[in-house]
Amino acid sequence: MFSAAPGRLIPGPYRSLFADRTFRRLMPVFALSDLGDGMTVVAVAWLAFALGPDGGQGALAGIAVAAYVLPGALGALVLGRWMRRLPARRLLVADSALRAVLLGAIPLAHLAGLLTPAVYVGLLGASSLLHAWGKAGKHALFAPLLSDDQRLAANSVLGTSLWGATIAGPALAGLLMGVVSPAWILGLDAATFAVLALQTSRTTVPRSPAPPHTGGARRGLSILRRQPELLGLLLVTWVFNLAFGPVEVALPSFVSADLGADAGLLGVYWAAFGIGAVIGALALGAARRFPLWPAMLGIIAGHGIGMLPFALADTALPSLIGFAFAGLVYGPYSALSFTLIQDRTPADSLTTVLAARSAVLLTASPLGAALGGFLLDRAGAPAVLAGCGMLMILIVPTSIIVLKLYKVINDGFSPRTSRPDNHVIP
Known part of the structure; x- marks a missing residue:
């Protein structure tokens, strides 16, 4: 039910969810990171077209898009023995920090004239190695904090953030690329991951139950x-x-x-x-x-x-x-x-x-x-x-x-x- 009282027009589960201090601290940086990833939908392929040789731009764009996602599947399978033992917060911090560093290297290499197709694909691929674990940590982070009712609301809010980024991120990237190189759009995405890693590392959450071995x-x-x-x-x-x-x-x-x-x-x-x-x-x-x-x-x-x-x-x-x-x-x-x-x-x-x-x-x-x-x-x-x-x-x-x-x-x-x-x- 909705309350008619001022400031209480939000359904109960969402109202109690945003009353949680940890959720209020982290949800804005989650949304910021989602927006950054939304911009990469445009920037990754567009930069590959700029770097690719004549007649091979399409092939390089395909390889770049694959490199930005595919190693995450490899990391999910190969690194499970070690990563599944880490708490959700450390998984999220590790993935965010890795992506911040490696995606941030793309505009720096571009500025130095060192961004070749091989370097570009290598940085994209390495940046995605832990991403499956980072996404798992993101969704498991609040499990010790929230009731069943609130977890459903939290998943709904996280999903809404992703869809909102799908709308706003590509449109914003399209506007920005009218004035800057797509390499700098990837740099902005790296900055959002840096903020996410910093804020998550500074936030104290109860340790999640250890997963079975x-x-x-x-x-x-x-x-x-x-x-x-x-x-x-x-x-x-x-x-x-x-x-x-x-x-x-x-x-x-x-x-x-x-x-x-x-x-x-x-x-x-x-x-x-x-x-x-x-x-x-x-x-x-x-x-x-x-x-x-x-x-x-x-x-x-x-x-x-x-x-x-x-x-x-x-x-x-x-x-x-x-x-x-x-x-x-x-x-x-x-x-x-x-x-x-x-x-x-x-x-x-x-x-x-x-x-x-x-x-x-x-x-x-x-x-x-x-x-x-x-x-x-x-x-x-x-x-x-x-x-x-x-x-x-x-x-x-x-x-x-x-x-x-x-x-x-x-x-x-x-x-x-x-x-x-x-x-x-x-």
Whole structure:
């Protein structure tokens, strides 16, 4: 319920959440860091286009986008033996400090004339090595402080901050790149991580319970293999993310080469996508009325349809509307997929399953971006972007056929069991 009293127009869980001194100290720096990362959506690829050799700008942009994300998956798997024993605050500080130093080196190398493509990709890759652990620490930081009711509110606030950064970050980067090099945009992102590391290190929070020494990503993958629906969801989402990966590389080229515009319009595209996603996420209640599997496959198909107007490269308006529609359709996808995971996973295994899922999915979009970069130099941005949409649309009938075949095989070799039909394709 809402109170009519002045200053009490915020729902109870949010009001008590912001009454917590630790949350009030850290949430602003979380939002600042999210904004910095939102700016890199534009800056990473745009700087790669500036550094790349003639005829190879697309390939370098794809490699740069992949390098900014992919090592995080490697770090999640290889460093788990050591990192999982650290408290959430130290994980967040370590990741933020590493990113502050290495991303901050990019504008310095640019200023000194030392920023070659190899140096650029190397700094991006090294900066992301601990990022999966940093994100885990960020979401686990408040667990000892908050009640169950408040944790839900805290996750909602953190999610809103990310979506807000998706809207404001690219638009701000587009404006700034009219006057400064994208290298300095990455320097600003580094500064936000430095502030986050400093403020987090100065904030005292209760130590989180020590995680068990058994389990981890391998145990999570083992559970997924025993749950066909969850494994199918993981595979479908991986291919979906792979299909979206080339967009981060091809969209800057589409704006600059095909439309002859500057980074400001690129920021407008990402802001339109973010606004659509916020509206779509708020409409989650309507999506919940449908069975989850058909709803998620419908989202993928709708997202693909939104990408098709990029084939019309004469003007920005059709593709801008289509990209906003793609964001609108995509909005509920993550929440719906998490609902299915929570429904099918034992409570004591949920954390390990989610960790394994993150490690796998972190590989998809970077690989797609790298592939898109190589295709961009050969086919052009409109073909790559519209091709992404076609691939997303093709995911749907392929998934239906595979799932139905599995159902036929499973019914033929296993005793029939009673299962609710609201999570399977009829």
